[in-house]
Amino acid sequence: MFEQLKKNLEEFGFPVLPDEKTGELQWIDVRELKIRYIISINNIKPFFDGLRNGKLITTKCKKCGELYFPPQKDCPKCKMSEMEWVEIKREGTLETLTVIFVRPPSFGVYDPYTVAIAKLDDGPRILAWLRGDPRQVRPGQRVRVEVSRRKEGYLMYELVPI
Ligand SMILES: [Zn+2]
Incomplete structure (x- = not known):
């Protein structure tokens, strides 16, 4: 793929290749992008502690009793933040x-x-x-x-x- 891309870049002046399925011309950016996610896990630390012990620990709304997996900080139903941590089967x-x-x-x-x-x-x-x-x-x-x-x-x- 990259050989053809280089050839097209030289010939046409743009890094373009036809899509394998549709044949439509696509711009294939010559710059590679590396992404490293940095996400706070402070609110769901018990979930990770659970995994370390082979357990599924998640949140349950104290008001309506709904169980969420993965854990949620707030109950989408009640719009409340009063959640408790529970182990589920x-x-x-x-x-x-x-x-x-x-x-x-x-x-x-x-x-x-x-x-x-x-x-x-x-x-x-x-x-x-x-x-x-x-x-x-x-x-x-x-x-x-x-x-x-x-x-x-x-x-x-x-x-x-x-
Ligand atoms: Zn709720």
């Missing part, structure tokens, strides 16, 4: 999944991976990667949330068929 039922073949550059070190949504027994839905062969599961499959270490070195939760 790590089991649920698979609802849907999709396999990501075209990975974003930040996940380029991974083989195609499966992203799934499960409804936890305690109520909230969870979006996470699914471990194992996606052809071996169907909606309705029981799953457990397990904490594992990603290739990048950090802890993350994933869904594991049980």
Whole structure:
């Protein structure tokens, strides 16, 4: 791709390439952009402490009782900030999944991976990667949330068929 891009840059004066699907001309910027996210986790530290101990800790609204996952600082229903931290059960039922073949550059070190949504027994839905062969599961499959270490070195939760 980059050889053709260089050729087009010299010939046409612009870094352009036709889109693989539509054939429409696209500007491919010659500058590479690196982004490092810096996000405060001060309000959700118990969630990270939970993951370190293999637990799912999330927030529950003290007023209406709604459970949120991932944790929320405020209840979107009540517009209140009175939340409490609770541990939720790590089991649920698979609802849907999709396999990501075209990975974003930040996940380029991974083989195609499966992203799934499960409804936890305690109520909230969870979006996470699914471990194992996606052809071996169907909606309705029981799953457990397990904490594992990603290739990048950090802890993350994933869904594991049980
Ligand atoms: Zn509420």
